[in-house]
Amino acid sequence: MQKWIFFVLFILAGALGLGVLFQDISDRQEAQEAEAAASKLPQLKVAASNWQFDATDYKVKSGQPTKVSLSLKEGVHAIEIVGLGVKLDKDNPTKEVTFDKPGTYEIDCVLPCGEGHAKMKAKLVVE
Structure with a gap:
């Protein structure tokens, strides 16, 4: 009897284990599909190093969802796209944004990073 x-x-334990395994696989597939969809978005990549960005001007298209990302090459920085409410830092380095208003906006480093901090600026042109 025992x-x-x-x-x-x-x-029963084997069936339960297989169920958990297949659920985990389904969750991973959904995450990969979401990541693939996000990777198809146009990207605005801003790289920050000590007291400068990797470009003085950046361009994006108006009305189009865009993945904005900040990468830190040297030092610790945080950026704000003034007038658009976009803020990125080391803890939140990416954000999906739809730039609705064409124009020129300033990208500032908003985390004091040293003697050249005040000059750490770039422009974003929304076409």
Whole structure:
């Protein structure tokens, strides 16, 4: 009698384990699909190093969802796109944004980073 109970418990545990395994696989597939969809978005990449950005001007298209990302090459920085409410830092380095208003906006480093901090600016042109 005990052998049958252990046998049934073993089968149930195996079935439960397979269910958890397949659920985990489904969750991973959904995450990969979401990541693939996000990677198809146009990207605005801003790289910050000590007292400068990797470009003085950046361009994006108006009305188009865009993945904005900040990468830190040297030092610790945080940026704000003035007038658009976009703020990125090391803890929140990416954000999906739709730039609705064409114009020129200033990108500022908003985290004091040293002697050249005041000059750490760039322009974003929304076309």
